[in-house]
Amino acid sequence: MEIELTVNGRQVAAEVEPQVLLLDFLRDELDLTGAKRSCDVQVCGTCTVLVDDAPVSACTYLAHEAHGRSVLTIEGFARHADFGRYAEAFERHAALQCGYCTPGFLLTIKSLADAGELRSEDEIRHGLDGNICRCTGYRAILDAAREIAGVGR
C-alpha cells in the first residue's frame, strides 16, 4: 500500500504491506528506534508515539492507519523547544533508569499536558497508568510529571 504521512515534521511517502505495524515501520524503515518494543499487546507503553497529538501504542497500530496523519516520535520531540523543560524535570528527579520506557512516558506526558488533562495528581496517575516502568518505582516520574504540568502536591 502507498502511504503518505508526516513524521517528525517531515513528509514521508512509502510502500508498505498492509499488516506492517507502525512500530516496525518507524524502527526498520525510518531508523527511528526511540520507540521501543516490549509487550506487543498495548499494555506497557514503551512503543508510545503521538499520532495527530494523541498517544498510540505503535505495537498494535498499523502503519497504513497513519496515512495522512502526523506522527511524532521521541526523536522529533527532542528537537522541540519545549523538550528541555521535560528533560530537565526528568533529570532533576532522576525519573529514569534503564531508559527503555522513558520515551513513551515523555510522549504520553506531553500529549496529556498539551491537552490540559494533567490538572491534578489523580489525573497524572490516571494518565500514566498505561506506561510501565520496572526500574524507578514511579514516584520520581510522578514528581517530574507534576513539575512539567505545574501540579503541586
Place this chain on the structure above:
Amino acid sequence: MSVESPQAATPLAPAAPAVPEAPVRPEEVGARRVRKDAREKLSGQAQYVGDMEMPGMLIGKVLRSDVPHARIVAVDASEAEAMRGVVAVLTGEDLGDLDHPYFGHAIKDRPVIAIGRVRFHGEPVAAVAAVDEATADAAIRTIVVEYEELPVLDSLDRALAGDAPLLHDGPVVPGLFHGLGTLPERDGNVGYRYTLSAGDVSAASDAADIVVEGEYTFPAVYQYAMETHATIADFKPGAITLWANCQHPFLTQAEIADLFGVPTGEVRVVVPYLGGGFGSKSYTKMEPLTVALSRKAGRPVKIANRVDESMVTSRRHGMKCWMRTTAMADGTLLTREARFWMDTGAYADNGPRVTATAADAAPGPYRWEAVHVDASCVYCTTAPSGSYRAFGATHLQWIGESQIDEVARRAGIDRVELRRRALVVPGEPVRPDGTGKPLDADLVGDVEQVAQAIGWGQPRGEWRGRGVSVGLLAAGAHPVSRASVRMTADGSVEVNVGTTEVGQGARTVMAQIAAQELGCSSDRVTVHGADTRFTPYDRSTGASRSTTLAGKAVQNAAGNVAARLRESAAEAFGVDPSDVSLVDGHAVAGTERLDFPDVIAQRFGFRGGEIIEGGEVRPTGGKTGSYAEGPVFWEVCVAGVELELDPETGMIELLRTATVADVGKAINPQLVERQDEGATLQGLGNALFEEMVFVDGLLINDSLLEYRVPRIADLPGEMTSIVVENADGPGPYGAKGCGEGALAALPAAIVNALADAGVPMNELPLTPERVWLRLQELNANEEEAV
C-alpha cells in the same frame, strides 16, 4: 574471604598507597549528580541491542517446544530450508562437532538447542536465520516436529515423587563459575543440596515454651525487564563477536569460548545499554544459540526474544518450605529449622547459588542456640529459573520474619522490641556456625528507623496493620574487578570498567568516584560500556557488587592516575609529590598552579601523550572458590509497611512503606533512593499479584495481559527510602551495595502487616481471592470456637 585493596575502607581515604594524605574534596562523592546517560536516554538516542544492525545481518527466529516434556522423534525442516530468504535452519543435529554442546555457569546441563529431548514448554527446538523477520517467522511455522510425550513434572511434588523419571542423568558436569566448592552428585531430580547446621536443634528446643511451625509456598515470578533478551552474533573463524544485553560480559565470553572450543581472546562481547536486567540477563542465556545460528548461516544474526520467549528464558524459582521456630516464654529465641525445595525448572542455571543463598537467609540475622537448614534445588519440566534481584532472601525472609512476629505475639512483646533484643549486632557472626563475614551493619538502628517512618506504636483503625522485617543478603559474589582510567592530553578522563549500565546508574557513580580521586568535575569523565576487547575484567554486574568492587577498582585506578599527575606537577614545581594537591582540575602546591593539560604537557614535553593506569580488587584467602567464605558484605534487607485490608474484597492497599538503604556511603544519594523505590515496587508486585501459572506444564499467563506487573496506580500512599551511611562497607569511601535488599524486605513486611491486620498468610502472592478465602476460613474457625 576478605577483599584485598591497597586502601583502607575509610571515608575519603587517600588515593594510592604511594601518596600520603592526598587532599580530596567531597563535592563529587555524595552529590546528587544528574545521570551521565540522561540526555541520551531522554532523547531516544541511547542504543540497545534491539536497535543495532550489523552489515549483512540476518534475523533469527526460534521454534519453541509446545509440549513440556518429550522425546524428539523427528524434526522436518525441509520446507523452511527451501524457502526463499532463509539462509540457515539450526537443530540439535548441527552441534555434533562440539565436545559438549551444553552450557551453564553452575552446571553444564542446558543444550544450546534441544538435543533429542525437550524438558520445558518453550524450549528452543529449531532456529531459522532469514533475510527479514517476516520470512524467519513464516519459516519456523513450516517446521514439523514429532514428539513422543513424557511424564510432566511441573510441580515440586511431582518431580520429587519416588517414581518420577529423571530429567538429567549421567555425571554432573560443573560449569566454569559456580562458586560452590565441590558440586555434589544428583539425587533423583534434586540437582543440588545445601545444608547449614549449628548446634543441636532437638536438645536446644527441649526448653521451648513457644513453637511456631508452618508450611509456605512462594510463586514463580518473572523479572520483567522492559527490554527482552537480545543478541547479535557474528561467527567468523578466529573471531566470534557478540553484541548482547548481558549483565556479565566476561562470564559470557568465557562460556562461549569454552562451548565453541576457541581461546577466550577470540570471543568479543560488546554490551550497550541494557533495558533493565534484575538478574534475568545474568550469566549466559540466548547467546550460545545465536552464535550457533550465525556459525551455520555464515553471517551475523540477531535474535530478539518476544516477551513470552523471555519469560521462559529466565525466571525466579517457585518454592515450598517448611519452617519451625522455637523460643522461651519471654521471647528468647532458641532454634530455627527450615527445609525447602526450589523449582529450578529444566536446567540448573543459577539454581544452586539461589538455593545456597536462600539457606543463608533462612535463619535470619538472629542469635540462635541451634539452627538446621536443608535446601534442595529440584529439576522440574518448567522453564529454567535463575537470578532475580535479592534471590534467596526474598524467598525466605517473609517466612522467617512471620515466625518472629508470631513468637513476639505469643510472648506478649512488641515486635520491634523482640528484634531489638535478638538481632545480631555489628561484629557478631551472621552465620550460625560462625563462618564467614561478621555483621557489618546496624540492623537495630535500621529497623527502628523504618518502624518510626510507618507510625509504629500509634493507634490504628480496624483492618489496618503494620509490619517490619529484617534480613540479610549475602552480596558481592566473587570479588574480582579491574578497571582502567585514562587521562588524555586535554585533561579529559575515560573510565573503562566492565560494569554494565543496566539502569542502576553505574556510569554516573563510576564517573563520580574517578572525579573525586582526580580532583576534577565528573562532567569531564566519560564511562564507556563494556567491550571485552578493551575493557578490563570484571566478574559480573549483580549481587549489588558494582559500586563496592568495580567502584573500588575505579578508585584505585584513578588514584594511580592522580599519583602520576602529582609526580609530573611536583617536577614542574620543584616540590615533593606529597605537597601537590589536585583541586578543580588543577595541580596545586602553595602558589604554584597548573591545569591538567599543562601537567601532561610537562610530563611528555609536548601537547600529547596520556596517563593510563589500572586498578584491581581481588580476594585474599579463600582457597576453595566458594562464596561460603564470604560474603564481601551483607546487604541489609529492612522494610516497614502500613496497610489497609478491605475485608469485603480481600484487596490490600499499601498506605506507607519504608525501606533502608544501608549503604555505608552513598556515592549518589538520589540514585540510591531510586534503587530502593524500584525495588519497593517490585517487592509489592511479588507480594501482591505476580505469579507465573503453569497448568499441565504449560505456562498459561505468558503475556502482559495476563501477567500483571505494578503500574503507577499501585504506588503506595507514602514511600520513604531511608539512606543510612555508617561508612561500614568494604567499597570506596566505606560504601557497600544496595538496590536488592528492599525487594526481599518488602514482601515480608507486607505479610507481617497483614497478619497484624488479622490475616496471617502462608502463600504468596496475596491475591484478593486468596486473602478473602483465608479471611472466611479464619471467621469460620472463630465461629466454631465460639
